[in-house]
Amino acid sequence: MPRRNEKAGNSPRTAQLISRQLRNADNARFLRRLPGFELQRELPSQLLDLLCKLQETEGAYSSARLRQGDSA
Numbered sequence: 001m002p003r004r005n006e007k008a009g010n011s012p013r014t015a016q017l018i019s020r021q022l023r024n025a026d027n028a029r030f031l032r033r034l035p036g037f038e039l040q041r042e043l044p045s046q047l048l049d050l051l052c053k054l055q056e057t058e059g060a061y062s063s064a065r066l067r068q069g070d071s072a
Contacts, residue, residue, distance in 0.1 A: 021027055043051075 022031070
């Protein structure tokens, strides 16, 4: 039976193996068909609201920088 610290030492390698298996095209296709791995096609409304605010803020910031550059 492996000791606890031996198991922890294998964690990065295990994570890499799992990640590699998930990126495999055949496995990814299979997982997408499972109900528990189904992706939502729409973003939650809270996230959409935050993205809109971010876009507005970025637009205002960009406009202000352009105006400063024009007057310089």
